Amino acid sequence: MNLESFIEPEQIKGELYNLCQFNRLPTGILLLGPEGCGNLKLGIQFIKKLLKIDILAHPDIHFLFPLPNLPKNKSSKLTDYFYNKWHNFLVNQPYGSFLDWKKKIHYENKACKISLEQVEEALKMINLKSYELSHKVVIFWMLEHLNINAGNKLLNVLDSPPKRVLFLFIGENEKFILPTLKSRLLIIKLKIISNKIIAKYLIRKFNLSKKQAQNIVSVSEGNLNTIFNILNNEKNNFNINFIFWMRMLFNLTNKLESFLIWGSKINSWNRDKKKSFLLFSLDIFRIAHRYKYDKNYINPFFASKNFNWKQFCRYINTKKVRIINHLISDVIKGIDRYYFFLFHFLDLSFNIKTILFNK
Template sequence: MNIESFIEHEKIKGELYNLCKFNRLPTGILLLGPEGCGNLKLGIKFLKKLLKIDILAHPDIHFIFPLPNPSSKLTDYFYKKWHNFLVNQPYGSFLDWKQKIHSENKDCKIYLEQVEDAFKMINFKSYELSHKVVIFWMLEHLNLNAGNKLLNVLDSPPKRVLFLFIGENEKLILPTLKSRLLIIKLKLISKKMIEKYLILKFNLSKKQAQNIVSVSECNLNTVFKILTNQNETNHLNINFIFWMRMLFNLKHKIDALLIWCSQINDWNRDKKKSFLLFSLEIFRIAHRYKYEKNYINPFFNYQNFNWKQFCRYINTKKVSLINHLISDVIKGIDRYYFFLFNFLDLSFNLNQILFNQIN
């Protein structure tokens, strides 16, 4: 059994394949859908069928993707990163890509220089394929100069050249560009489809599959992150439980809290942020669970943690305060403030908010 049996959009896949079969290919196709819907994966599969090839590392195929600055020529470094991303994170997000190229804090765009390089390539005779193909990933991050250049080419397109665009946010894509493309809109895969796939492929129980789908909200990028980071998730779960237990009985656990906070302080910056973001998500889930008893329990495998009892300490006002406090600590990490003091202060504040009757 393979994943395509479940998560591909069968109706849309049929529409794309009919374009191949009846030779009705437009110059430009935009696969538009939210993060985790599988539009890049579907586009790649379509191209492989159209071009009758198994891999996309080919001289007749040119990828364009956001980069940190216009002087970032498409060197071997970026291409290696990109092809690794395609293989290992075909449902990956824009943020995942920025992290992969170590540009989390930079404004990555598709620049005019990249578009011009692609157009030089398509002016040469095809190496062996029926079409030259240019694939734009994250079309909404096309800068204005690059967009104007692209419009000119689409108005007088070269023969036997296909432009495939992948995008998520329709509002950020130039209307003049959209008007020149065949737009195919995708939605997130249904809960039942993903649950069925997880149960059959990974031998999960129905409850485990439901929890993963609920946490991910049907975002395939998140689904596969959960599956591939089970050890990390377990590590975060255990530390969160340990933290809450210390805060519940803080009067007698201050020494243990100081030792544990010192251990957290030794983590690298990304790990600290991951733990705090994870904790924020747990508080959000607990708040929703309080009012919707059939909602997910992220600690269903931890029999020594009373999730229902924990949720009784959560309410809207508390979650709002907690969100503000944790967000401030995360900002402090980015600004290299002294984490240990900030985290200790956060712990004492959470103790007051959660367990000392702040309503």
């Protein structure tokens, strides 16, 4: 079982691959779907199959993606920098979001667009003789961030397209894509993969329990980007933070200032890391509950000699875990809505202290 089989529903896979087999390629194809649906990954698989190649770093393939406005005297050097970052992004974050990309290039607080200059550069490339492939391919990622002037330039090309050139567009939000541009493209719409299918994949691929997989899926709402961000967070770091959290709560009166400083650090994490840490903590409470009634069960997350696991488990019982489970789950579900996450995290912490340690 592999994830690519999930992000290629049979009807979509069949439609794309028939285009390859019967040489009925349109000039432009738009793979449209919400964040984390895998449309970029699917587009890459399609191009590889079409051109019979294993890598996309090729002179006949050109990527366009949102970039900040570049100073004229530095644009060439910065463009090389961004292309290196982009190829790293493709390899390591094929389900990454627009915000992930902006963070990677350290422009998360700046506007980024696909500019007219980028489009003109791509058009120069496609007018050159093909290096060795059957087609030249231009791949636009995040089409909704196409500059208006760039869009108008592109319309002229699509009206009189060059031979053996394919434009592949990847987009998430149909409302922000030029209607005149959409009318010239073959649009293939992808949906979020069902929770049941993703949970099944996580159980087999990562050896997760059914409950762990269901927790991750329920938080991610089918967004593959969120799921892999959760899975990629380092468990050891979470171990340390969970231990610190419990110790602070146990003696909160004398350590309130240190606790607030630590809480501010948690608040600075991105939303996926916050969710991941709280999910990890949720699992620890459940494991402690299981250990309470099965002393042969070993906690798979803890190898710390500085944490008395048996002593911690004495504070655990079924009623407490049920309440804590409800409290943590509510905070996880609300992370995307909370503007003041720190306030809700502190409230959660005080409630856990009352439930666990107060007699």
